[in-house]
Amino acid sequence: MAAITNARATTLTIGALSSRTGVNVETIRYYERICLIPAPPKTGGGRRVYGPEHIQILAFVRRSRELGFSIDDIRALLAVAEPGHVSCADVKRIAMAHLEDVRTKLADLARLEHVLAGTVARCSGEKAPACPVLDVLNASA
Amino acid sequence: MAAITNARATTLTIGALSSRTGVNVETIRYYERICLIPAPPKTGGGRRVYGPEHIQILAFVRRSRELGFSIDDIRALLAVAEPGHVSCADVKRIAMAHLEDVRTKLADLARLEHVLAGTVARCSGEKAPACPVLDVLNASA
């Protein structure tokens, strides 16, 4: 009589939570195992039963991961994101540190791209007595 | 009588090879274990004795790693770098594929930097009723 899977269902299976949040089922269980997300109640048969609060937390985790935050960072962010916190100084500190990290990686990668692109451009790809790519790799630092 | 460690020594201990190439001792043994570099002969006591050819190979590996090539890529590069190869087409193919990879990562990271920088910039860091960083993380995708 009721809809097969109510779009406004208040409880979700792990599969439903997975498709709602775009987080792999195995990954959700992994997050629970490492205590990143709270363990949900279970049915008599041992199946996880999720509520809306789990959707919110997991979505938060997912977006944080997409922005490159580490699991430990996310742990800290989740702790600070709890209601009752007055200041977001901690959040800013974590985000700034991560941003620094990202910028360093970005610069490294840009240099890399430059070297690689320059090297590959000099390579004809046909039979060459000396291969520019191999020359670069063989060159003394 | 002879110099303690001849600067032009024809043989090296693993420690000397390490400082010559800048590759960690443990990493050198790891490379040998996974058959990336050839196993050197050993003394009666079981210690590795390296020659100049090992310096060359390991330096090649190190520069390749610095350029971000995977171990498997390097394996292929080493095979192609062997003397007797006429064409460097394989080298170019590997390097081009890697360059594509680097460019993708670069673009991803740049977008990331943009989002993070924009978000952090809006954060005062002081007590805020709504933290812009947390807002972004909580926002629906």
Next chain:
DNA sequence: CCTGCATCCTGTAGCCACTACAGAAGCAAG
């Protein structure tokens, strides 16, 4: 009620490229 099938469970092992030990042995200088 039974069958079939999708989903779910736990637990373990694998991925990459190292890094970090533990515990033993070698080796050169003093």
Next chain:
DNA sequence: CTTGCTTCTGTAGTGGCTACAGGATGCAGG
């Protein structure tokens, strides 16, 4: 001969998942 540095092998840990194996559950159709 002792001291202390280096080296040896083997194993386990890192991060962030992913991929099974082998079994249980739950639901729909017949």
